[in-house]
Amino acid sequence: MKKLKNIILLLLILLSFSSCKNNNVEKLYVIFNEMKNQYGDSILIKYKNFEILVDAGQNEDAEEVSKTIKENVKDNILDTLILTHPHADHIGGIASGVLSNSGIKSITTWIDSGALYSTSSFQIVENIKHSFIDKGTLYHAAYDFFHTENLSNRIYLDVDDNVYIDLFDTGEYPLPNSTYQGGNINNVSVTFALNYNNTQFFFGGDISKMIEERLENRIDKQYFSKDKFTVFKANHHGSTGSNSLTMLDIVSPNMVLISSAISDNNRSQKGVVSSQHPYPAVISRFRYYTNEIYWTGTNGTFVCSSDGKTCKVEGKGRTIDYYFNNQLVPSLEEKDKPFIETKWFETGK
Ligand SMILES: [Ca+2]
Ligand SMILES: [Fe+2]
Secondary structure, eight states: OHHHHHHHHHHHHHHHHHHHHHHTOOOEEEEEOOOSSSSOOOEEEEETTEEEEEOOOOGGGHHHHHHHHHHHOTTSEEEEEEEOOOOHHHHHHHHTTHHHHTTOOEEEEEEEOOEEOOSHHHHHHHHHHHHHHHTTOEEEETTHHHHSTTOOSEEEEETTTTEEEEEEOOSOOOOTTEEOOSSOGGGGOOEEEEEETTEEEEEOTTOOHHHHHHHTTTSOTTTSOTTSEEEEEOGGGGOTTSOOHHHHHHHOOSEEEEOOOOOGGGSSTTOOOSOOSSOHHHHHHHHTTOSOEEEHHHHOSEEEEEOSSOEEEEEOOOSSOOEETTEEOOGGGGTTOOGGGSHHHHHTO
16 A cells, blocks of 8 residues: 555656646747738748847848847847848848847847948948958858868857757858859859757748759668758748749758748739738649648748747737738738638638
């Protein structure tokens, strides 16, 4: 009898321990900022006090991006900045002062594609980069990670809790500070995966199908595991020239996250009159894998949180209106809804 009592006591202790642990589990946050123009990416990744900003949207997005940084980067140290490629819808926010406006005092590591670009916003961003480098920021072009001894392509957000990103070698990164000769500069996009225990995220900037198909031989077949919860950030804002079935097969996503905004001609009371990013054909491809699809256009700024087992999305509600059957679709009604449950999806555009 005493033995039985002891066993029950032990079980109770074990149970209370495991429930304690569940309540205290750290969350990884991946925040997609709502964009103002049709294109644009700006994503803040956060684990404890370690933050990575991936792109900063266009000039007009600077305000929303700064707000998100202020709310989340409490130590004023941005641990890593990744600028995937030099197009204005990815670096414009930096040129418009996102870093100074959000009170960032230092950046530990600055990563970009290494490609030179001829726009004035690129030149402004270069100047900002060099002023940070002068203050001690480490700078690496994507190429460096695969051609420099002792430079690991794995960056830890937290070693103890196994949270890290792995940069992938797309074979397309130019020599640092050189002009890209490949034509479509979207293809230099810094491409990587974020891992937290049983959850994995893929980020490929604006890479096209050509690079996606190359990745089939460059990402280990076992990397994105069928046993894990995998999240795919749609390439190139959900365009048809990206997001190939080859790409989707590499990640086999349980969830898809898309960044782009409602275009000007879809904002009037006439309703959604023309197709735009994300294109319906691409949504259909995603749906071979999952119906858990979220879009900044309908959800507004949203937070995808991972507890290391699975992921969940909560939106803040969009600030750009759209109409369905001459009626304004209330933003808050759709803030947490997967894309296929929105009025937008019903329009078929
Ligand atoms: Ca920090
Ligand atoms: Fe873009």
